[in-house]
Amino acid sequence: MQEKTKNSLIHFDVNNFVSGQSVDCVIFGFENGELKILALKWKVPGEFWALPGGFVFKDEDLDKAAIRVLKERTGIDIPFLEQFKTFGKVDRRDNDILVKNLKSIEVNKKMVDWFGNRFISTGYLSLVDIRKCSLTADLSSEAIEWFNLEDLPDLIYDHKEMVKTALKYVQNQINYLPIGLNLLPEKFTMKELQMLYESILGRKLDRGNFQRKMLKLEIFIRHEKQLEGGAHKAPYLYSFDKEKYQELLDKAIGFVS
Structure with missing residues (x-):
């Protein structure tokens, strides 16, 4: 499993992506009377849970990047996607922990430096029927799971704030969303x-x-x-x-x- 992680990162060419720009997706599901959120566990030392997210190709529209990232990281083809907010606080990421974890799986210095840059993330939300979702975690993820909204694990960076903001958005737009x-x-x-x-x-x-x-x-x-x-x-x-x-x-x- 560790070797797969290394290989997936080795073939990750940072030159293909827009520096400092990422997308993160808050995926809502509903099962057994409970609202649920989809999260991924990173395949690095420690307990690091995150929303499905990724980076934007230089020749790619932002909306298309979100659709691609969600498909690649979770296996989900989304029936509905909406941008709800951009997150740009200077201190939104703990880069020290990120860099330490990247070094622990022996990625090259160029990649460590690139991931350590400041990133502004655009948040997208999706509403999906859990029964129709066949989840497939990507090579950089150890696990992929649905969590009850009230029982989310500790999420990295500002991802918990993203979930709260996405839920508030859905509440405010409840008469305009499917x-x-x-x-x-x-x-x-x-x-x-x-x-x-x-x-x-x-x-x-x-x-x-x-x-x-x-x-x-x-x-x-x-x-x-x-x-x-x-x-x-x-x-x-x-x-x-x-x-x-x-x-x-x-x-x-x-x-x-």
């Missing part, structure tokens, strides 16, 4: 939809009011009840009418308030 369409399975119950919005907003919603407001939007296709446990007891399953859903997003008609 929240349910991207985070829920194809068929879901109204209870699951309510739990999703509650996990994002961080507060409870009145069940009756929520369901009445949602059904009034007329963006759902209702399916027959499942037979397990008796049809009269099983909740209805719903899926989104994607065309009507998109119309509401385009018109900025609120889902919740």
Whole structure:
């Protein structure tokens, strides 16, 4: 495993990338009533967890760099991507720890010096259906895992701040983002939809009011009840009418308030 790390870094030519510019991705998923974040564990000595991130080729658009980096580092083809903030504090990275770890895996001095420069990072967020994600960590990562939002490991640099900022962005834009369409399975119950919005907003919603407001939007296709446990007891399953859903997003008609 150590040899793979060395090889992946040996073939990393810093001359191909824009100096001082990086991208980092906050990937939201939803499972078992919990909002989740995707993180990678670096393949270096110690416990270093980070958001999926990387660098920008000199001949590459920034948005395309974020899409490429996410695919290379996690294996995910994203259905949704949005830039939410640029992070540029002078002290946002602990370069001493970074340089020490790079030296421990015997990369060349030129690469150590390049990684030790100041980097400004552009943050992107994505909303994905965990059930459709086949995760594949890249050669520089030891592990890749989904974590509950409240149980994140210690993240490097300012990545914890990135997560908080991305969540606040989603909360503020909740009526303009494809929240349910991207985070829920194809068929879901109204209870699951309510739990999703509650996990994002961080507060409870009145069940009756929520369901009445949602059904009034007329963006759902209702399916027959499942037979397990008796049809009269099983909740209805719903899926989104994607065309009507998109119309509401385009018109900025609120889902919740």
